Amino acid sequence: xxxxxxxxxxxxxxxxxxxxxxxxxxxxxxxxxxxxxxxxxxxxxxxxxxxxxxxxxxxxxxxxxxxxxxxxxxxxxxxxxxxxxxxxxxxxxxxxxxxxxxxxxxxxxxxxx
Amino acid sequence: xxxxxxxxxxxxxxxxxxxxxxxxxxxxxxxxxxxxxxxxxxxxxxxxxxxxxxxxxxxxxxxxxxxxxxxxxxxxxxxxxxxxxxxxxxxxxxxxxxxxxxxxxxxxxxxx
Numbered sequence: 188x189x190x191x192x193x194x195x196x197x198x199x200x201x202x203x204x205x206x207x208x209x210x211x212x213x214x215x216x217x218x219x220x221x222x223x224x225x226x227x228x229x230x231x232x233x234x235x236x237x238x239x240x241x242x243x244x245x246x247x248x249x250x251x252x253x254x255x256x257x258x259x260x261x262x263x264x265x266x267x268x269x270x271x272x273x274x275x276x277x278x279x280x281x282x283x284x285x286x287x288x289x290x291x292x293x294x295x296x297x298x299x300x
Numbered sequence: 301x302x303x304x305x306x307x308x309x310x311x312x313x314x315x316x317x318x319x320x321x322x323x324x325x326x327x328x329x330x331x332x333x334x335x336x337x338x339x340x341x342x343x344x345x346x347x348x349x350x351x352x353x354x355x356x357x358x359x360x361x362x363x364x365x366x367x368x369x370x371x372x373x374x375x376x377x378x379x380x381x382x383x384x385x386x387x388x389x390x391x392x393x394x395x396x397x398x399x400x401x402x403x404x405x406x407x408x409x410x411x412x
Contacts, residue, residue, distance in 0.1 A: 230390050230403035286394060288401055290342035
């Protein structure tokens with residue numbers, strides 16, 4: 188079962204920032220927050236991940252609350268190509284489990300012109 | 301993604317037929333995974349391999365088989381025992397130590 192909760196859908200105007208929330212209230216101290224996205228009929232694409240600190244890369248920023256119970260993925264200037272399903276996943280790193288990713292229903296982001 | 305290739309992009313299976321989906325990687329990653337995705341659903345783990353010549357069943361292994369004879373390759377066979385094979389199949393790789401997992405473009409399997 189997915190350990191995260193995301194809104195099923197969101198809209199964003201092209202050129203504006205897209206802020207995608209994720210609740211993970213039962214996250215453990217050794218679990219990372221990962222974000223992937225999946226454009227229709229393609230494989231999921233890794234975006235970013237973090238443990239406690241905020242993270243930024245060329246694609247997005249990840250803001251994790253101090254209590255780690257929620258996070259926000261920020262796409263600073265959304266384009267039409269960012270229309271996709273965005274998945275927030277919590278995952279233990281460095282332990283002897285299967286390594287499998289548990290994808291929930293995700294958030295369908297629709298970027299509109 | 302980049303160094304992960306899956307072929308074919310579309311595959312058609314007749315009743316009672318076994319089919320094999322290819323997954324090749326040039327990332328030198330130790331671990332490889334097969335997931336199945338049904339319309340509007342999340343991914344479910346079929347099989348995974350953390351090292352050459354070793355693999356483990358995932359959550360829905362019945363009706364599937366795999367091999368891992370080379371580090372670069374992890375083919376998945378959908379056997380006739382899999383009664384509902386129509387789905388989108390995704391291969392993923394991971395360098396090891398449960399680092400970031402990367403996905404291939406997927407193969408869509410349809411039953412004739």
